[in-house]
Amino acid sequence: YIFYTDWMWTSFVVFSVSQSTMLAVGAVYYMLFTGVPGTATYYATIMTIYTWVAKGAWFALGYPYDFIVVPVWIPSAMLLDLTYWATRRNKHAVIIIGGTLVGLSLPLFNMVNLLLIRDPLEVAFKYPRPTLPAYMTPIEPQVGKFYNSP
Numbered sequence: 001y002i003f004y005t006d007w008m009w010t011s012f013v014v015f016s017v018s019q020s021t022m023l024a025v026g027a028v029y030y031m032l033f034t035g036v037p038g039t040a041t042y043y044a045t046i047m048t049i050y051t052w053v054a055k056g057a058w059f060a061l062g063y064p065y066d067f068i069v070v071p072v073w074i075p076s077a078m079l080l081d082l083t084y085w086a087t088r089r090n091k092h093a094v095i096i097i098g099g100t101l102v103g104l105s106l107p108l109f110n111m112v113n114l115l116l117i118r119d120p121l122e123v124a125f126k127y128p129r130p131t132l133p134a135y136m137t138p139i140e141p142q143v144g145k146f147y148n149s150p
Helices: 004-005 008-032 039-060 074-086 091-116 120-126
Strands: none
Touching: 008 039, 008 074, 008 091, 039 074, 074 091
16 A cells, blocks of 8 residues: 555556456467357456455455455456457457457556545555564664764
8 A cells, every 4th residue: 555655656557557468468368278258257257366365365464454456357357258259250359459458448447446445645644664673774874974064
């Protein structure tokens, strides 16, 4: 949440690009080699469940429930499956059209998802960063301490 608060727009863009790519490339790879429409939705469901497990693990470690936001992969994956079903005869079409649909829809779904969670800044102040141990505490530079320096 602190990373998201400090770098909100950058985080959103980076995560949108990486998650769209992960879904489109992974699912298209499986669909083209198995020939099974519905594979993208299955793939997205597995990734969603993995994220739920990670969210539970972080929550068990004492972090706030909103620390991990589960991305909305499934609707974009369903669009990819529909594209694959509609363009079964042309493998390049599913890559171009399906990949475009995922790349355009996933950031939109995630934007709505992020609007529904608590304000990351509020969460960051309510759950401050843990204090660093002494050996990790940065030492301030001692420049100009022993002589008059401009």
